[in-house]
Amino acid sequence: MKDDEKPLDPAAAAIVAKVRRLTLISGLFTVIAVGAVLAVIGYRVYRSEGSAPPSADVTAALPKGAKVVATTVAEDRLLVTVEVGGATEIHTFDLKTLKPAGRLKLQSE
Numbered sequence: 001m002k003d004d005e006k007p008l009d010p011a012a013a014a015i016v017a018k019v020r021r022l023t024l025i026s027g028l029f030t031v032i033a034v035g036a037v038l039a040v041i042g043y044r045v046y047r048s049e050g051s052a053p054p055s056a057d058v059t060a061a062l063p064k065g066a067k068v069v070a071t072t073v074a075e076d077r078l079l080v081t082v083e084v085g086g087a088t089e090i091h092t093f094d095l096k097t098l099k100p101a102g103r104l105k106l107q108s109e
Contacts, residue, residue, distance in 0.1 A: 060093070060098075068080060069081040076094065088106040
């Protein structure tokens, strides 16, 4: 303290101490909350699989005489529409691994 300042009375000193303690607690909680948010963001970035295409070339075998009519992407699937001898088939592949996920045959009666 400076020489020209007079000391605080005990009630004011208690209030100042209480405010300092509450400020310290508030600052500590703020640091913990920011650290938790950064930890969650780091975890999600580290654990994300990304959307990069597969690195290996994949060859899908189609029936003899088949003709690819259309291709499209729906959510996490690749759909290939194929015409085979007058019938239409839809081949479904997993977009991340390009492994076959199913086949739908459409035939007229």
